[in-house]
Amino acid sequence: MTFSTAPKTKSTTVLKLAKAGFTQKLLEAVRKERESNTAEGQSKDGKITVKRVGAVKPQ
Amino acid sequence: MNIALATIVLLVILYPGFLFRRFYYSAEFSKEYFKQSIPDMVLASVLPAFLIHILGYCLFVKPSYQLNIQTIGTLLSGTSDSSKVSAAFENIYVHAFQIISYFFAISGLAVIGGLSSKYVVRLSKFDRKSSLFRFQNEWHYVFSGEILDFPNVPGRADEVDFKYVDVLVKSNEGTLIYMGMLSHYTLNKEGGIDRIYLSDTRRRYLKDDKPSFNIDDNRYYNLPGEFFIIPYEQIINLHITYYKVELSPELENEIDSLSINEEK
Numbered sequence: 001m002t003f004s005t006a007p008k009t010k011s012t013t014v015l016k017l018a019k020a021g022f023t024q025k026l027l028e029a030v031r032k033e034r035e036s037n038t039a040e041g042q043s044k045d046g047k048i049t050v051k052r053v054g055a056v057k058p059q
Numbered sequence: 060m061n062i063a064l065a066t067i068v069l070l071v072i073l074y075p076g077f078l079f080r081r082f083y084y085s086a087e088f089s090k091e092y093f094k095q096s097i098p099d100m101v102l103a104s105v106l107p108a109f110l111i112h113i114l115g116y117c118l119f120v121k122p123s124y125q126l127n128i129q130t131i132g133t134l135l136s137g138t139s140d141s142s143k144v145s146a147a148f149e150n151i152y153v154h155a156f157q158i159i160s161y162f163f164a165i166s167g168l169a170v171i172g173g174l175s176s177k178y179v180v181r182l183s184k185f186d187r188k189s190s191l192f193r194f195q196n197e198w199h200y201v202f203s204g205e206i207l208d209f210p211n212v213p214g215r216a217d218e219v220d221f222k223y224v225d226v227l228v229k230s231n232e233g234t235l236i237y238m239g240m241l242s243h244y245t246l247n248k249e250g251g252i253d254r255i256y257l258s259d260t261r262r263r264y265l266k267d268d269k270p271s272f273n274i275d276d277n278r279y280y281n282l283p284g285e286f287f288i289i290p291y292e293q294i295i296n297l298h299i300t301y302y303k304v305e306l307s308p309e310l311e312n313e314i315d316s317l318s319i320n321e322e323k
Contacts, residue, residue, distance in 0.1 A: 008203070009242055013304050013314075014221045014304060016319055017314060024259075048305075049306075051302065052301065053204070055214075
């Protein structure tokens with residue numbers, strides 16, 4: 001457990017994606033999610049999926 | 060009546076309580092300790108100081124020494140009877156080593172007690188489950204995603220991989236929306252936000268609002284750079300979205316071997 005003055009804002013997965021140069025793909029998935037408003041978005045190549053935490057998925 | 064002496068003695072007696080609270084409200088919650096007024100700080104330290112002294116008495120005093128209540132009572136009463144005060148100081152002088160040792164020992168108890176109480180509250184998530192244990196740094200709960208573990212809030216904090224923030228900011232040329240991934244934030248001395256740091260930020264004017272998004276939309280202006288820092292005083296409101304990331308197995312394998320320097 002860590003006690004830092006600010007909370008960890010990005011997970012290890014996201015930091016690794018950034019290091020490997022996949023941030024734009026991640027943002028692509030975010031924009032897709034916001035565009036579709038379905039609480040889920042995927043990058044064009046389908047490698048990254050983002051899901052809104054706490055969102056109730058539409059039936 | 061010697062009020063100054065009584066006050067000093069009272070502060071010395073309460074000092075383990077101050078120490079306990081200093082370590083309970085440490086790191087991300089330290090602002091909560093410092094933003095209190097001195098009377099509030101003194102009042103809030105009474106109960107922990109009392110409990111630490113009881114524990115200290117049972118552990119260090121009772122087995123080996125006899126507590127001289129009369130000396131403590133004389134000093135706390137603020138009496139102006141110089142013979143009584145002299146006798147009390149004489150008594151303290153004779154037992155100075157034991158008294159100093161006792162205060163060293165209870166200082167250790169206060170530090171360990173403060174840190175371990177915080178550890179128990181944070182680890183068991185009592186602060187998320189009940190407002191009774193909640194720290195006053197509300198921005199910590201919002202920006203860490205721990206707010207998702209509050210009762211009646213859907214979602215779980217441990218699912219969150221990153222936060223995407225929309226910030227509405229006033230400018231001379233109109234109201235702007237900045238969008239980006241939350242990277243960091245700082246608090247001011249009142250405990251409110253001072254600045255927020257976004258990465259991979261873009262902006263557009265609010266007047267260019269339209270019902271749907273378009274990825275290649277030319278309303279957006281990308282802001283390259285590591286962080287985009289926004290002073291909180293310019294912010295009208297914040298919209299925060301918590302995201303969980305899922306990767307295809309091949310991408311997962313690709314990034315698996317990468318090492319990240321994370322804060323310990």
